[in-house]
Amino acid sequence: MLRIAYFGPEGTFTEQAARALAPGEDLTPYETIRLALDAVRDGAADGACIPIENSVEGVVPATLDGLGGGSALVAVAEAVLPIRFSVLARAGATEIRTVASHPHALAQVREWLEANLPHATAVAASSTAAAAVGVVEGTYDAAVSAPVAIEHYPLEELATGIADVGDAQTRFLLVRRPGELPEPTGADRTSIVAAAENRTGTLAQLLSELAGRAINLTRLDARPVRDSFGEYRFFIDFEGHLAEPRIADALTALRRRCHLRFLGSHPRADQLPATIEPGAGNQDFLDARAWVDAVLKGEDA
Amino acid sequence: MLRIAYFGPEGTFTEQAARALAPGEDLTPYETIRLALDAVRDGAADGACIPIENSVEGVVPATLDGLGGGSALVAVAEAVLPIRFSVLARAGATEIRTVASHPHALAQVREWLEANLPHATAVAASSTAAAAVGVVEGTYDAAVSAPVAIEHYPLEELATGIADVGDAQTRFLLVRRPGELPEPTGADRTSIVAAAENRTGTLAQLLSELAGRAINLTRLDARPVRDSFGEYRFFIDFEGHLAEPRIADALTALRRRCHLRFLGSHPRADQLPATIEPGAGNQDFLDARAWVDAVLKGEDA
Numbered sequence: 001m002l003r004i005a006y007f008g009p010e011g012t013f014t015e016q017a018a019r020a021l022a023p024g025e026d027l028t029p030y031e032t033i034r035l036a037l038d039a040v041r042d043g044a045a046d047g048a049c050i051p052i053e054n055s056v057e058g059v060v061p062a063t064l065d066g067l068g069g070g071s072a073l074v075a076v077a078e079a080v081l082p083i084r085f086s087v088l089a090r091a092g093a094t095e096i097r098t099v100a101s102h103p104h105a106l107a108q109v110r111e112w113l114e115a116n117l118p119h120a121t122a123v124a125a126s127s128t129a130a131a132a133v134g135v136v137e138g139t140y141d142a143a144v145s146a147p148v149a150i151e152h153y154p155l156e157e158l159a160t161g162i163a164d165v166g167d168a169q170t171r172f173l174l175v176r177r178p179g180e181l182p183e184p185t186g187a188d189r190t191s192i193v194a195a196a197e198n199r200t201g202t203l204a205q206l207l208s209e210l211a212g213r214a215i216n217l218t219r220l221d222a223r224p225v226r227d228s229f230g231e232y233r234f235f236i237d238f239e240g241h242l243a244e245p246r247i248a249d250a251l252t253a254l255r256r257r258c259h260l261r262f263l264g265s266h267p268r269a270d271q272l273p274a275t276i277e278p279g280a281g282n283q284d285f286l287d288a289r290a291w292v293d294a295v296l297k298g299e300d301a
Numbered sequence: 302m303l304r305i306a307y308f309g310p311e312g313t314f315t316e317q318a319a320r321a322l323a324p325g326e327d328l329t330p331y332e333t334i335r336l337a338l339d340a341v342r343d344g345a346a347d348g349a350c351i352p353i354e355n356s357v358e359g360v361v362p363a364t365l366d367g368l369g370g371g372s373a374l375v376a377v378a379e380a381v382l383p384i385r386f387s388v389l390a391r392a393g394a395t396e397i398r399t400v401a402s403h404p405h406a407l408a409q410v411r412e413w414l415e416a417n418l419p420h421a422t423a424v425a426a427s428s429t430a431a432a433a434v435g436v437v438e439g440t441y442d443a444a445v446s447a448p449v450a451i452e453h454y455p456l457e458e459l460a461t462g463i464a465d466v467g468d469a470q471t472r473f474l475l476v477r478r479p480g481e482l483p484e485p486t487g488a489d490r491t492s493i494v495a496a497a498e499n500r501t502g503t504l505a506q507l508l509s510e511l512a513g514r515a516i517n518l519t520r521l522d523a524r525p526v527r528d529s530f531g532e533y534r535f536f537i538d539f540e541g542h543l544a545e546p547r548i549a550d551a552l553t554a555l556r557r558r559c560h561l562r563f564l565g566s567h568p569r570a571d572q573l574p575a576t577i578e579p580g581a582g583n584q585d586f587l588d589a590r591a592w593v594d595a596v597l598k599g600e601d602a
Contacts, residue, residue, distance in 0.1 A: 203512075204505060
């Protein structure tokens with residue numbers, strides 16, 4: 001059984017993602033994203049499940065910083081969860097005067113609370129799971145929690161599937177120490193971190209290497225390096241798998257131009273196949289190289 | 302006196318920024334960033350002060366979404382505040398058992414709390430100012446707040462200038478309805494939103510228009526459009542002012558290639574002058590255009 005660290009506490013969406021990405025494995029919550037990643041780095045865990053981006057809140061800075069620094073970790077799988085909440089209360093509770101949750105979660109169900117529990121006061125807790133604990137202990141009357149919380153706490157569901165914005169979702173990664181890559185599927189995502197000199201046109205040059213090979217970006221985030229404004233690491237996701245010649249060719253070119261860290265090639269959760277333009281398929285790359293080799297040997301021209 | 306909306310409540314860092322950006326004006330707190338922006342849009346306010354990015358937490362998604370949608374607003378000034386907290390308690394308080402603040406603020410002073418108030422429990426509040434209110438009301442013993450909070454609440458400073466990471470800072474904007482632009486200073490920032498088709502190489506093309514004119518990027522953020530993954534708006538900041546020929550030329554080129562919204566040209570808080578490369582200065586752009594015009598008239602070749 002693999003030991004999988006996840007960003008806890010128990011009973012949050014990240015635990016739900018860890019169950020989906022590592023079913024039947026030994027799951028252990030860690031207090032911060034950094035601690036979960038470091039557990040993999042120092043061998044205490046075989047892998048870690050962490051959130052990477054949310055369609056409402058954007059990217060998770062702690063995950064980018066945690067993957068961009070320290071020893072290298074690579075993503076081997078991803079899961080996308082719809083963010084819909086359950087409202088939990090003690091069995092038989094009649095009057096709900098306080099509803100607790102993480103401020104982000106409260107923000108995402110505000111309209112529902114106004115419509116359904118108009119007399120309840122919303123109270124900020126440190127996590128959706130901490131709010132559920134507070135209900136068990138009698139501190140609050142209800143908690144807005146991840147659906148999985150009901151499996152950890154002796155509470156009842158007042159409602160489930162709650163979200164003001166119906167299609168909010170979060171993407172999670174399962175990361176491991178560098179090793180064998182997952183097999184390419186034709187619907188993969190590759191992630192890199194590029195740290196380049198702060199020089200005019202640097203990012204345009206890096207992206208041109210991808211664009212010139214007709215590789216489609218799926219995400220780009222600039223994160224300041226350390227704590228100073230103006231110096232950035234670029235976190236770039238694009239379609240394709242490093243085992244494909246077109247992707248290996250692009251990373252070879254980028255490697256010459258900047259400091260590069262590979263963050264993994266793995267199947268996309270949405271299974272959308274990569275866009276391949278004419279002249280930019282893997283066979284095109286192989287054929288072109290074969291022609292150059294043949295010319296070099298005097299066999300073609 | 303101008304009516305300036307700001308992202309409240311009173312007693313937060315955004316109020317401090319509003320005081321710095323609009324000294325002596327009539328400041329009114331709004332509950333959300335969106336409400337502050339909409340107050341400017343519907344004429345209830347002449348301007349709004351909102352946070353745009355933090356060196357630790359990254360960009361503020363609600364600000365990007367608020368500026369990218371709705372009717373156009375433009376930034377006319379910016380302020381950068383160091384994020385250092387005060388710890389406030391009731392006068393004469395002897396024992397501090399609970400310390401409340403917004404979870405982000407608690408995260409940024411955790412080491413200080415462990416060293417200085419090791420027996421206090423950290424409690425999450427909905428804002429740094431709400432925590433101070435809770436201390437006044439006797440709910441908590443101490444609050445981690447913005448320094449300006451002391452001017453609103455009858456509390457005493459146990460400590461001030463607190464931050465685990467010494468140089469965390471937040472940048473704030475003052476935005477108004479479109480109108481006369483601030484004068485160029487040679488140390489300006491221009492901000493745009495580019496919404497382009499999700500086609501391979503689009504972003505590389507847009508950035509190449511800036512790179513080809515040697516215009517230096519200072520920030521780039523990709524935000525999903527609406528709630529679906531894969532469609533993005535690009536928020537791009539770069540050195541220079543729209544009143545400069547080199548910048549006007551770049552925006553003319555970008556306008557052909559994508560949907561473009563201008564978010565303002567204004568002086569940089571750090572007063573760093575723009576990098577101008579040989580052949581890419583404003584006079585170079587004017588001279589080149591004058592030459593083309595002269596050739597057209599048969600006066601040069």
